[in-house]
Each structure stands twice: as structure tokens, then as C-alpha cells.
Amino acid sequence: MKNVLKTVVITAVILFSFTTAFAVSESAVLFLLISPGARPAGMGEAFVGLADDATAVYYNPAGLAFQRGKEVTLMHANWLPQFGNDLFIEFAAYKQHIEGLGTIGVNVTYLNLGKQFQTLEDSPDPVGEFSSYEFAASATFGTQLSEHLGVGLGLRYIYSNLAPFGAGEEKGDGRASAFAFDLATLYKLPFAPRLSVGANLSNMGPKITYIDAAQADPLPTNLKVGFAYRLLNDKYNKLTLVGDMNKMMVNRHKDGTSDAFYKAIFTSPWTIKVAKTTQTGDKETQIEYKTMFNGIFSGGAEYWYSDMFALRAGYYWDEPGKVTFLSLGAGIQYSLYRFDFSYISADEGHPLANTMRFSLSIGF
Secondary structure, three states: OOOOOOOHHHHHHHHOOOOOOOHHHHHHOOOOOOOOOHHHOOOOOOOOOOOOOHHHHOOOHHHHOOOOEEEEEEEEEEOHHOOOOOEEEEEEEEEEEEEOOEEEEEEEEEEEEEEEEEEEEEEEEEEEEEEEEEEEEEEOOOOOOOOOOOEEEEEEEEEEEEEEOOOOOOOOEEEEEEEEEEEEEEEOOOOOEEEEEEEEEEEEOOEEOOOOOOOOEEOOEEEEEEEEEEEEEEOOOOEEEEEEEEEEOOOOOOOOOOOOOOHHHHHOEEEEEEEEEEOOOOOEEEEEEEEEOOOEEEEEEEEEEEOOOOEEEEEEOOOOOOOOEEEEEEEEOOOOOOEEHHHHHEEOOOHHHHHEEEEEEEEO
């Protein structure tokens, strides 16, 4: 999609340009990369190697393989609060174990992009208004192949409603849908029982088309790998360390075309050159290039006291995208209920500064 509507493009840039390095120019429906759940968010959004609650349906479906019972998780967050209160994200997940088969899960993510105004090409005055939103519904499954190895699968329907019309002479509009799937694994090392490692290759599927096939955009296929290490695990004190690496598996060429997802998994560049321009005089400028890893690192820790009170902290580091922040979180568990809270502490003016997530989980 090249020119659905200027206001929608601006909104998309505001929402996501800081989320994943260069992701706005690489793929569409980037709301799929917004990490749900206040508990993982409090640990810097690192959770693929742990994945031990219902949010595993997003972070690592293979984590469902080692879970029993049933659980419901609900999350709400006012997204980018400094841009207004009509930007928010909702997440709901449910998981249930089926004896002899594995554990199934379903989840829904809804992102409200707020009210938009329609303008004409020759005038900035609004001539109409509409609401923009995106959502995804997923079904997941995890099962154990052995005592230590779990595998997972996720299937996802995606709907994007950016605008009910196109722009100029375009025949299509700003609405589109697509399907995607995830493949995941989680391994608990038998020689190091406190250590587990996981991987999730998510959002694989055909490109999403708004206007026509020639302008189709790739989905944000993402590789997430990570670990969890249970440093303390006794009756009253539990301390877990986690770390993740995220890498966008999208390869867009200079002419605007992009590889199909099954090809981009192998052709997506692992390093990029970032240009930095410095002024050396009144007229002269100097361009310096720095090679960086084309990915994101995050890590954190979670401490539980007596399975009742939790404290969390994490750090998110995206050097190419120039996004770094500290996350903090807390949790309270009573009987079947758990309430979690997370907070992003970032520099003043950062779009994610003061973002708070609230989650309620019920196990039964």
C-alpha cells in the first residue's frame, strides 16, 4: 500500500517507527509486534524461553506443552498516552490442557488507532471522519515430544481497517485481511534443569493486499529466540532471569518489491549499515556508516515471594532503531487470581514513556 491516506500513514509512523528498526518501510500490520501481557512487559518483553502462562500463545506456543489446567488472561493498555486517550490495545487469551493430547490456546488482539480525518489533495480542511483499527485472532497448540522438548503451532487471522476508501485514483481502500502461522519450540535442558531455551518464528504467511497485488506488503515475520534461568527456586523465594533476541525476517529491495516469507527467512539481512551525517563546516558534511546487528535484545528478571508477591525489571535495547528503555513491573496473586502491572521508564519525549499495561489472569 503506497497512498491509502496521509493521516493513516502518519499515525502508523507515530505508532511503530520506534518499535522495530526500519519496520515501517519493511512490512504492514506492525501491531502484531506489540507485546501483550503486563507480566512479560515488566521483564523487558523477554518471555520466549519461559512462556509458562496463557501469554505463551503469543510469545511461544510451545510453552503451552508444559502447562496444565485452564487460564484466562486479559490486558489493557493506553498505547502512547502522550498522543491521546483514543489509542489503546486490548488482549485476551485462554488456554486449556487436554489430557493425552496437549494444550490448546486462543487469543485476540485489538488495536484502536483512534479517529482519523479525511482531507482532499488540494486542501487540508477535513471533509469527513472515520475510525481506524486492527485486530488478530489466533488459535494455538502445544504438545510435548519428550519429557524435555515441547513444540507449538499457531494459526492467525488478521484484519486491518485503516480507512474505508483509497486515495486519488486508487480503486481499492485501506482495508485488508490475511492469514499467518507460527512455529515454535521450547527445550528444558536435562543436564541443566533450571535452564530452558525457546524459539518462535511467527507471522509467516502471504503478503497482505490493500490496493492491488502489485502493492502488497509483507507480514512482519519475526524470529524470537531466548532463554530462562531459574536462579532461585525454593518454597518462599523464586528468582528467574530471562533474555530474548528478536529479528525481523523481512527483505524489502530498493525497488520496493519484497521477498515472499519463505524466502525472506533466508535472505533477510542480519546486519545493516546506518548512516550518520555530521556537519564539518558551513557547507561541508561528512557521512559516516556504522554496521549494526539488525535486531533487538531484551532481558529482565522476576522475583516471587511465597508465590504471592512479584517484582520485575527489564531492559529493551534496539540500537538500529534508537529505542532503549527500562521496564518495571509487579504482581499480586491470591488463590486463582493474579494481577500484574508494568511501566515503561524512558527518556522525556520518548513515544513509549509512561506506558502502563494492566493484566488480570484467572487460573482454574
